[in-house]
Amino acid sequence: MAQAILDVMPGASTGTVQVSDPLNFWAGKRVEPRQQKNAEPVFEPATGDCFFLLGSRWEKREKIAKLEVINNGKSITEALVDIDIAWQCIEYYAGLAGALAGQHVQLPGGAFAYTRREPLGVCVGIGAWNYPFQIAAWKSAPALACGNAMVFKPSPFTPVTAVILAEIYKEAGVPDGLFCVVQGGAETGTILCQHPKVAKVSFTGSVPTGKKVMEMSAKGVKQVTLELGGKSPLIIFKDCDLENAVRGALMANFLTQGQVCCNGTRVFVQKDIMPQFLEEVVKRTKAILVGDPLLDSTRMGALINKPHLEKVLGFVSQAKLQGARVLCGGERFVPSDPKLVNGYFMSPCVLDNCRDDMTCVKEEIFGPVMSVLPFDTEEEVVQRANNTTFGLASGVFTRDISRAHRVAENLEAGTCFINNYNISPVEVPFGGYKMSGFGRENGQVTIEYYSQLKTVVVEMGDVDNYF
Numbered sequence: 001m002a003q004a005i006l007d008v009m010p011g012a013s014t015g016t017v018q019v020s021d022p023l024n025f026w027a028g029k030r031v032e033p034r035q036q037k038n039a040e041p042v043f044e045p046a047t048g049d050c051f052f053l054l055g056s057r058w059e060k061r062e063k064i065a066k067l068e069v070i071n072n073g074k075s076i077t078e079a080l081v082d083i084d085i086a087w088q089c090i091e092y093y094a095g096l097a098g099a100l101a102g103q104h105v106q107l108p109g110g111a112f113a114y115t116r117r118e119p120l121g122v123c124v125g126i127g128a129w130n131y132p133f134q135i136a137a138w139k140s141a142p143a144l145a146c147g148n149a150m151v152f153k154p155s156p157f158t159p160v161t162a163v164i165l166a167e168i169y170k171e172a173g174v175p176d177g178l179f180c181v182v183q184g185g186a187e188t189g190t191i192l193c194q195h196p197k198v199a200k201v202s203f204t205g206s207v208p209t210g211k212k213v214m215e216m217s218a219k220g221v222k223q224v225t226l227e228l229g230g231k232s233p234l235i236i237f238k239d240c241d242l243e244n245a246v247r248g249a250l251m252a253n254f255l256t257q258g259q260v261c262c263n264g265t266r267v268f269v270q271k272d273i274m275p276q277f278l279e280e281v282v283k284r285t286k287a288i289l290v291g292d293p294l295l296d297s298t299r300m301g302a303l304i305n306k307p308h309l310e311k312v313l314g315f316v317s318q319a320k321l322q323g324a325r326v327l328c329g330g331e332r333f334v335p336s337d338p339k340l341v342n343g344y345f346m347s348p349c350v351l352d353n354c355r356d357d358m359t360c361v362k363e364e365i366f367g368p369v370m371s372v373l374p375f376d377t378e379e380e381v382v383q384r385a386n387n388t389t390f391g392l393a394s395g396v397f398t399r400d401i402s403r404a405h406r407v408a409e410n411l412e413a414g415t416c417f418i419n420n421y422n423i424s425p426v427e428v429p430f431g432g433y434k435m436s437g438f439g440r441e442n443g444q445v446t447i448e449y450y451s452q453l454k455t456v457v458v459e460m461g462d463v464d465n466y467f
């Protein structure tokens with residue numbers, strides 16, 4: 001198996017990488033897994049040396065989180081949560097590995113059949129840049145637990161922490177070659193998807209790239225999991241607990257600088273409570289501390305790179321032209337710290353006066369921009385919420401338990417949060433409807449996406465012979 005992986009990825013896990021440099025710290029450096037076991041974890045801008053690690057589990061957690069901040073630009077507070085979610089995921093699937101089981105089926109005449117859950121072979125994981133370490137864990141943990149090998153390609157904008165994960169697996173005793181990191185962009189991803197020895201591709205990224213991955217995989221009849229984009233609705237009814245609804249709207253829009261696939265960026269608010277909702281949500285959005293993501297006090301770091309920042313700001317300008325009103329934010333933000341003045345920061349934005357036909361309401365912005373839309377009735381809002389080609393997530397805030405479950409049933413999305421938003425415990429399956437993809441990550445069900453069933457039929461008597 002290890003040889004099969006090496007065939008797929010000659011020279012993998014080192015390479016010059018394109019780095020997004022969200023904080024303007026370093027770019028175009030070489031990222032290599034470090035051989036020395038007792039190295040301090042340093043990210044050395046002069047040499048571009050990135051490595052790891054000794055220390056207690058909690059020290060390591062902090063070190064990986066810091067690397068993730070530099071990798072991606074998100075706040076250290078969030079990065080720590082990401083690292084926790086990653087190790088919880090690995091522990092969860094390590095626990096499930098021993099519980100993988102088939103079924104026994106009794107047949108007439110004493111014959112019987114049983115099923116075995118077997119690995120697929122070499123699985124490829126391709127990751128997006130918004131949750132680099134977490135995505136690598138979400139894909140590799142179930143893959144390895146089911147007995148597969150994995151070649152993982154992180155986004156070229158965030159190449160660092162997947163290599164750290166490879167080092168951790170190695171330190172934990174995973175044989176060489178069972179989890180490999182290969183760096184690169186579209187070309188590398190294409191080679192992996194087309195390689196005849198690859199049995200499955202698990203992809204996280206945009207819809208256009210997901211379509212290409214599916215097409216390439218189809219040619220080799222490879223299994224595919226697609227975790228794609230979204231434009232999820234968050235519905236706030238007038239009977240909600242307003243304080244929690246406001247918190248939910250902030251959590252649904254501003255984590256990781258708004259660069260979250262399942263964000264509830266279309267916030268539908270029942271007209272009766274619109275003024276109170278807007279007042280509160282705008283007040284709290286303005287209070288979000290944007291700046292150095294390595295500081296504990298910071299709540300919003302830098303966007304991934306300059307083109308993406310410009311794209312997000314462009315969505316805000318277009319929204320204004322189409323009639324939306326900017327209630328706060330939506331501008332480039334320049335921190336006072338001189339070393340951050342060239343960083344890709346922006347102030348979180350709330351848009352009012354939105355209509356369903358506006359670009360900011362229809363397209364995935366993937367930045368800190370919340371569009372607020374008024375509604376009157378449940379029937380109307382569910383119909384409008386479903387009027388999208390995406391279907392990743394959704395949310396509803398109400399105190400009416402019957403309405404909550406009725407709305408959850410009627411929303412066309414892979415997840416519906418009731419009275420909360422954007423919580424992803426590893427025990428709970430995550431994935432999309434419609435063009436947000438298919439297959440699932442997390443939860444027990446994911447073992448079905450990384451394994452195949454063999455049926456063994458056992459005869460206990462003589463063979464029936466018709467000839």
Ligand SMILES: NC(=O)c1ccc[n+]([C@@H]2O[C@H](COP(=O)([O-])OP(=O)(O)OC[C@H]3O[C@@H](n4cnc5c(N)ncnc54)[C@H](O)[C@@H]3O)[C@@H](O)[C@H]2O)c1
Nearest residue numbers: 127128129154155185186189190205206209227228229261
């Ligand atoms: N559903 C989810 O779980 C989830 C999670 C995170 C991000 N996303 C989505 O990801 C998108 C943002 O991420 P992105 O900008 O990195 O997406 P992207 O599609 O540009 O890139 C994703 C990955 O695909 C690789 N890639 C690019 N072209 C390829 C090709 N032709 N063949 C194979 N691989 C190729 C990239 O190098 C990268 O590693 C958003 O749409 C977001 O919603 C979805």
